Structures are given as structure tokens and as C-alpha cells.
Amino acid sequence: MPQPATRLASVPPYLFAEIDRKKREVIARGVDVISLGIGDPDQPTPRFVIDAMHRAIENPANHQYPDYEGSLAFRQAACQFYARRFGPRFDPATEALALIGSKEGLAHIIWAYVDPGDVVLVPDPGYPVYRTHTRLAGGTPHLLPLRAENGFLPDLDAVPEEVARKAKLLFLNYPNNPTGAVATADFYQKAVNFARKYDILIVSDNAYSEMTYDGYVAPSIFAAEGAREVAVEFWSLSKPFNMTGWRIGFVVGNAAAISALGVIKTNTDSGQFTAVQEAAIAALTSPEAEAFIAEMNETYRRRRDMAVAGLRAIGLDASPMKGSFYLWVPVPAGHTSASFATLLLEQAGVVVTPGSAYGEHGEGYIRISLCVPEERLQEALERMRRFVAV
Numbered sequence: 001m002p003q004p005a006t007r008l009a010s011v012p013p014y015l016f017a018e019i020d021r022k023k024r025e026v027i028a029r030g031v032d033v034i035s036l037g038i039g040d041p042d043q044p045t046p047r048f049v050i051d052a053m054h055r056a057i058e059n060p061a062n063h064q065y066p067d068y069e070g071s072l073a074f075r076q077a078a079c080q081f082y083a084r085r086f087g088p089r090f091d092p093a094t095e096a097l098a099l100i101g102s103k104e105g106l107a108h109i110i111w112a113y114v115d116p117g118d119v120v121l122v123p124d125p126g127y128p129v130y131r132t133h134t135r136l137a138g139g140t141p142h143l144l145p146l147r148a149e150n151g152f153l154p155d156l157d158a159v160p161e162e163v164a165r166k167a168k169l170l171f172l173n174y175p176n177n178p179t180g181a182v183a184t185a186d187f188y189q190k191a192v193n194f195a196r197k198y199d200i201l202i203v204s205d206n207a208y209s210e211m212t213y214d215g216y217v218a219p220s221i222f223a224a225e226g227a228r229e230v231a232v233e234f235w236s237l238s239k240p241f242n243m244t245g246w247r248i249g250f251v252v253g254n255a256a257a258i259s260a261l262g263v264i265k266t267n268t269d270s271g272q273f274t275a276v277q278e279a280a281i282a283a284l285t286s287p288e289a290e291a292f293i294a295e296m297n298e299t300y301r302r303r304r305d306m307a308v309a310g311l312r313a314i315g316l317d318a319s320p321m322k323g324s325f326y327l328w329v330p331v332p333a334g335h336t337s338a339s340f341a342t343l344l345l346e347q348a349g350v351v352v353t354p355g356s357a358y359g360e361h362g363e364g365y366i367r368i369s370l371c372v373p374e375e376r377l378q379e380a381l382e383r384m385r386r387f388v389a390v
């Protein structure tokens with residue numbers, strides 16, 4: 001066998017390997033392990049989407065190759081949804097592209113823009129795709145620390161002038177995975193001004209725009225003046241419609257950036273199954289969608305409040321997030337992210353994600369995902385209370 005390409009060596013070691021090994025050990029001992037580790041909704045896809053899929057799959061026209069850029073009907077539904085939800089209008093023909101899940105598009109836009117030696121501004125902690133594909137493409141991730149004292153927003157003024165000049169892309173993700181932080185309209189305006197000054201494309205990952213609480217409504221990067229000149233925004237059906245397995249999302253924004261991403265995609269994939277796109281159209285246009293999302297959020301909010309109360313009861317400094325379905329919790333004194341995650345697994349049979357898995361500035365935190373039913377969450381909290389001395 002030949003050696004794999006040297007670029008594979010640039011992929012950081014799999015940080016969950018040790019936790020995964022321990023998890024298998026604990027399961028082998030017969031422990032009923034509860035996972036608060038994964039960001040994957042536990043509830044089913046809504047009926048109105050499944051019904052649309054049933055109809056779509058019966059249509060033989062859908063059995064052939066899809067349009068690589070997404071069906072015009074899907075792109076129209078995406079743009080109409082965006083206009084209704086966020087305000088700005090995009091041209092479905094030139095300013096929108098269907099994606100095989102937004103992860104696919106987030107990875108490929110890096111290949112459309114990053115040459116070896118280029119700099120990409122990457123939040124840390126952050127979704128690993130941004131930095132991994134930057135490295136695979138031969139680029140250099142410049143890490144933007146997300147710190148509690150700045151509300152987990154990057155300090156763009158702290159980016160050195162020469163780094164900003166070399167940067168091609170700036171990744172932003174609010175509501176944020178893993179911190180649960182949200183962005184203000186002011187911050188987005190600042191980011192757009194920064195991108196215009198240094199000729200940078202902002203890649204806004206708005207996967208959690210609909211998962212918000214306490215009356216908070218998440219904005220789009222396009223709320224900022226001038227954003228259309230320098231930004232694209234990725235949106236996913238995965239989280240709001242419990243559709244992680246369906247692999248469908250889209251990107252809207254600057255036509256030149258959409259076109260560049262399209263070049264990579266035409267030459268890589270052949271688009272998403274048209275029947276899946278039709279099901280996604282039902283999700284984006286159904287009059288039932290709003291009520292469905294509101295009910296989901298009420299479920300997450302109840303879980304959030306239950307978890308915050310339970311974690312505080314054992315002395316952890318948990319605060320309720322306004323967006324996403326993650327709690328970002330500082331570990332107790334004397335622990336690292338990994339040692340505390342290991343303690344929770346071994347003593348309580350509860351899996352959480354060590355913050356360090358999302359980057360060096362995630363050290364000192366664990367991420368708790370609320371994608372389990374209330375009974376399981378309650379059981380996890382109860383076990384922590386009984387077995388974990390903080």
C-alpha cells in the first residue's frame with residue numbers, strides 16, 4: 001500500500017479516542033452510559049416533512065441525477081425562507097446553492113478560496129471543520145480565542161495587521177457551538193467592516209439560528225450594512241427540523257463566492273437527492289414549521305433549566321445559554337477538561353465532551369449537549385450528584 005498523502009498528517013489527532021476507549025470499557029462493565037456528548041437531536045423529523053418525502057420518492061423524475069446546484073424550487077424556497085426570517089432577498093439563480101448538509105459546504109468553500117500559505121481566521125474553541133480543512137488545503141489557521149469575558153466573541157482588533165492582510169476567510173458561528181454564545185448586530189457590523197477593510201470573505205455558519213430561548217431571536221450576518229459584498233451564510237435543516245441524517249442545507253450570499261464554491265462542488269458531488277430537497281422545501285415552507293420549532297425550543301429550554309439547576313446543585317458554574325443546545329460549563333478547580341470528563345464517565349457513567357476537543361481555548365470547559373429526553377437527563381444529573389464530588 002502506498003502512504004496516504006502527507007496532508008493527512010496535518011489533521012490533528014482524534015481527541016475523543018481516549019474518551020471513546022474509556023466509554024467502551026465502562027459499557028463493557030455493564031454500566032448504562034448516558035451520552036450528553038453528541039449534538040444530534042433525539043426527536044424525530046416532523047410528520048409534514050416525512051409525508052413530503054413519501055410523495056417525492058414516488059416521482060420517477062426524482063430518481064435521476066439532481067441539479068448539482070440544487071433544484072430551482074429548493075433554492076427559491078431557501079431564498080424565500082431567508083427573506084421572511086431575516087429580511088434580505090437573494091437571487092435563487094446566482095446567490096444560493098443547495099448543500100449535502102452544511103458541513104459539506106463549509107469544507108468545500110475552504111478549497112474554493114485557500115491556497116497554500118493563505119491565512120484563515122478561525123474561532124477557538126470552534127467547529128473542527130474550519131481548521132481541519134484549512135490545514136488540508138495547505139492554509140494556516142489563525143486562531144481567534146473565544147473568551148468568557150468577551151461573551152465568547154472574537155476580538156478582531158487583536159488580529160495583527162499582517163495576519164489580517166494575509167487572511168482570506170473569517171469563520172463566524174452564532175449561536176455558537178460549543179459555547180452557546182450569541183452575537184449582537186453590533187458585532188456583525190464590526191466583522192463586516194473588518195472584512196471590507198482587509199478584503200476577507202466572512203463565512204457565517206448560522207446552523208443554530210432557530211434554536212434560541214428566552215425571547216432571543218438570532219440575527220443573520222446580512223443584518224450588517226455591506227455584508228452582501230463580503231459574506232456568505234450557511235444554513236442547515238439539521239438542527240431546527242431534526243434532520244441530521246437527511247444531509248440538506250444551503251448557502252446564500254455573495255454571488256462570486258457562491259460561484260467559486262459551485263466550481264468545487266460541480267467537480268466533486270452531483271447534488272443532493274431531489275426527493276430530499278422536496279422534503280426540505282416542505283420544511284421551509286410549511287405553515288406548521290414555526291409551531292414545530294417553537295415546541296422543540298420549549299423542550300430544549302426545559303432541559304436547559306433542569307441541567308443548569310442540577311449542575312449548580314453540585315457546585316458547577318453553569319449558566320443558561322441563549323442559543324444552540326449546548327451548555328458550556330467551566331470544570332472545577334484542579335481539573336482539566338479531559339480529567340473532569342473522565343471522572344464523569346468513570347464515576348457517573350455520563351459522557352460529556354471535553355472543551356479541549358474544540359481547540360486550546362476550550363480547555364477548562366466541558367460541553368453538555370441537551371439531546372436526551374428529560375428522564376435521561378435527570379438520571380445523569382442525579383448520578384453526578386451522588387458520585388461526583390466537586
Ligand SMILES: *Cc1c(COP(=O)(O)O)cnc(C)c1O
Nearest residue numbers: 101102103127177207236238249
Ligand atoms: C450541526 C452543525 C452544523 C450543521 O451540519 P450539517 O452538515 O448541516 O448537518 C454546522 N455547523 C455547526 C457549528 C454545527 O454544530
